Amino acid sequence: MKISHIRSQILVLPQEDPLANTPEDASAARPIVIVRLATDEGAEGIGVTFYGGAITASLKRAVDDLGALTIGEDPLRIEAIVAKLRAAAGGAGPAGMFTLALSAIDIALWDIRGKALNQPLWKLLGGSRQRVATYASGALRRNLSLNEVVAAAGRLKDKGFREMKTQLALPGDTSPAKEVERMVRVREAIGPDIKLMCDINQRWRVEQAIDIGKRVEDAGVGLFWLEDVTTHDDYAGIARVNAALATPICGGELVYGIAPFRHMIEARSVDYVMVDLIRVGGITQWLKVAGMAEAFNLPVVSHVIPEIHAHLVAAVPNGLTVEYMGWMLRLFEGVAALDNSEIVLPDRPGLGLTFNEETVQRFGAAA
C-alpha cells in the first residue's frame, strides 16, 4: 500500500459553545486545516491541525509540502515517514509550524492504518477501556459575568456532566477575593459531587498562583486540578506551585514534542500530564509521552479535539479523562456519543470519523 494523493483545505469555523451556549466571541472565527491522505488501495485517512492563527495559510502550505513528501511511501510505516519528514524539514523543526503540520499527517496515517487493519484506533492502540470519562470545557470561561458563569455551570450539571472546567485569572479589575468568590459560587451551583477543574492559562506569576491557590483551598472549593498556573515552560516555577499546594497541578498542552515533556516531568512540575496531539506531533508522539508518564506514575489527560483524543485516552492504562471541547463538533460526522458523562468509543475502523461535507462546503476558505 502506498500513499497516492494528499488534499488539504482551510476551514474557518465559527466560535461557538454548544455545551452551555456561552460563546466567548460569537463573531470570531477559528481557522483550521483539514487533510485527506489517499492510498493506491483506496483507504483514505483524515487529519486536522490548527493553532495557525493569522498564519493558517502557511500551515496549510506546510501540510502540503510535507504531504507531498509522503507520496509513494508505505502509510503503515509511520516512524519511517516521520523520520523522512523531520530530515527534510531541516531547521524548520522541531516545534512550531513543522510539528503542527506533521501532526495532521500523522493523524491521517493512523486513520489509514486503522481502516486498512479494520480496527478502531482505541483498540489498535491498546484498548484499555471502551468507555472513558470526559469533562465539559470551554463553557465556563473567565470573560463571563459571575451570574453567567454560575448559570452556565448549572446548565452543564443539568445536562448530566459530572466533570467540568472553569477559569480564573479574571479579566479587568480583579482581586484574590473576587477570584475566590467566583470559585465558591460555581462550586455552590454544581454541588460537592462534581469534579471541578480550573484553568489559569499561564496568567499568574508563581507567587500569585501559590497565594490564590491556597485561598481557593482554604475556602473549601475542592478543585480536581489547577491547570497551567504560570508560564508553561517555567518547569521549576510550576514545580514550586505544585509543592506548595495540596490541589493537583495539571499542565502540558503548550508543550511541543516529547523531549520537553521529559523536562517537565523530570522537574516534577505536574500531577496530571495534559498532552495535545497537535502540538506533540500527532498520535505517534502522544503515545510516547503517555508511556513516559506511566513510568513516572502519572495519569494523562487530553487537550481539545475529543473526537480524536478519546481513542488515545481510552487506549492507554493511565488515561484519566478527555477534555470535551466543542470546537470541532460540527466538522465531523460519527462523533462518539456521551453516555452518563462518559464517551463510548466506536467500533468503526480508524478514527471512525468522516468530515461533514456540508460544514466543509459552508466554511471552506477559497483556495
Add this chain to the structure above:
Amino acid sequence: MKIASLQTGIVRLPNDEPLAGFSENPNAINPIVWLRLRSDDGIEGLGVTYFGGALTGTLRRAVDELGALAIGEDAMRVEAIHNKLRDAAISAGPAGVFTMALSAIDVALWDIKGKALGLPLWKLLGGGRDRIPTYASGALRRGLKLEEAVTAAGRLREKGYRQAKMQLGLGITSPSREVEQARLIREAVGRDMDLMCDINQRWRVDEAIDLGRRVEEAGVGLYWLEDVTTHDDYAGIARVAAALATPVAGGEYLWGIVPFRHMLEARSVDIVMIDQVRSGGITPWLKIAGMAEAFNLPVVSHGVPEIHVHLVGAVPNGLTVEYMPRLFRLWEEVPVPVGGELAMPTGPGLGLKFSEHAVRTFGVA
C-alpha cells in the same frame, strides 16, 4: 476475537555456541517456557519466557495461571489484559516471575495481533527501518581461554559480523590481564569492527572507572561498556558514565518501566538496553523506547534477536540488535544477518514457528 485456549511447555536447550564454536560451558542447559495462545478464530500466537533457572516449573505454572485469566478476553485489547492480569496477581508482581510470565502472554498477544492484521510486527509497531545492524554476542565469553576467545573473534570477523561483544570482569585477575584480553580481541577483529564489552555487574564503581580508563588508554576503542556494576546502583553507574569517555550501556536487568525511569533520570547510561522478558513484553518495551527517545538516548535489545529485531527495527531510536543464538534451536527458522545487518521479517506477527522437532527432542514432561 477472543482468546480461546493456551498450551505451554518447557524445553531444555543445550548451551552450544553456533556463532564461533567455543561454548563456555557445553554441558549447561537453558530451560525455556514456550506458549501457544489461540484465538477463537484459529489464530495462534507464540510466546517464550526464560530466566526461570531452578524455578522454571514455577514460571510455566505462572504462564498457565495468567493465561487462563486471559481466556475469553479480546486478544486485540492488550492493555486491558495487562490491567486484568496485574490486578489478579496482586502482590505477586511487579517484577520477578509474574513479569516474566506476563511477557510470554504479551508477546503471544502481539503475535496474534500481527497475524490477525496481516502485518509483520516491526511494521505494525512503527516500521522505522528495512534493515537494522546486529552484533554477535555470546561467542567471546569470559569463560573461554584467551587463545579461544582470540580465535573466536577472528572467526566472527571472517563470518561478516561488523559488531561483536566480548566480556571482561574475568574474576581473580589483574588490571593488566583485563586490558590484555581487550587488546588482543581488538587486534583479532581489526580496527573497523564495533567492539562492545560486557561486565555483567562484576566490577565495583571504583574498579569500573580504573579499568575502563586503562582500556581507553590502551586504545581498544570500545563501542560501549555494559553493566559496569550492580544494575540498580543508578548513581554508581552514573559516576562511571561521567568518568569515562566510553559510552556506558545498561538496562537488561530492569523489571518494568518505572525502574527504567529511575535509571534514565540518574543519567546512568548512554545506551538503554531493554529485555523483552524482564520489561514485561513488547507493550512496556515500546514505552521504554519512547521514554528513551525523550531523553535523546538510543535503545538496544537483550537476547532473542528473533523477536527483538521487530522492536529495534520499529522505533526511530533503535540502534542495534544483540544477535544471541540461545533460543535458535526452538524455531524452524530465524533471521540471519547479511553484511552485519538483519533484514526485517516478512511473515505476519513474529514470523516465527516452533520447531516440532525441538519441542519433542528437548521437551520435558
